[in-house]
Each structure stands twice: as C-alpha cells, then as structure tokens.
Amino acid sequence: MVDSDAYKRFFDNLNNHLYNHIDDTDRIEFNKQRGERLLKEYSEPLYERFIEQSEKWKGTTEGQQLTGLVEFFGGMKNSSVVRKGIENLILQLEAKHKAKVN
Structure with missing residues (x-):
C-alpha cells in the first residue's frame, strides 16, 4: 500500500529539483x-x-491576468488560495463581459 502523503512529497521534491535546474526563460x-x-x-x-x-481573451488584459495567475499558481508550494483566486477571477471576468454585452 502506498502512502499518499509520501507519494505527494516525492513528486513535490522532484518538481522542486526540476524547477531549480531550469533557466529563467523556461521557468515561466x-x-x-x-x-x-x-x-x-x-x-x-x-x-x-x-x-x-x-x-477567448487571448491578447487582452483579461487573458494576461488569467494566464499570469495560473503561472503564479504553478510556482507556489501551497496554492489553495491561488486556486480560489483563479476561480474568482474567471467569475469576475465572465460577469464583466456579460455586463458589456447587455
């Protein structure tokens, strides 16, 4: 039986090792x-x-915000707050675009 916490720690350590061995252009x-x-x-x-x-929002400010938040999310170790932020940003941007259409 595999300990799920040990499994997660292994892959987190592997990701950290890989992350530390790539240059800044590839890090994003x-x-x-x-x-x-x-x-x-x-x-x-x-x-x-x-x-x-x-x-849909590629090349716009909204698209840049969303992509930037996902990049930030990928760089964090404890990312539950950022996950919720991504969800909230999508909801806000969808509401904003819906209001513009109406």
Missing part, C-alpha cells in the same frame, strides 16, 4: 504547465473554463 513556461496541471487535478470543470476563457 514550467510554472504555467504546472499551474494548468494542478488546476486540472483540482477541478476539471474549472480547468475547462480556464482553457475556454484564456483562448
């Missing part, structure tokens, strides 16, 4: 990919909304 992409993976593990519907909205 690494954080973005890790943030997307963690978001998908946290909530599949939220991840799908993130993908949909980031494509």
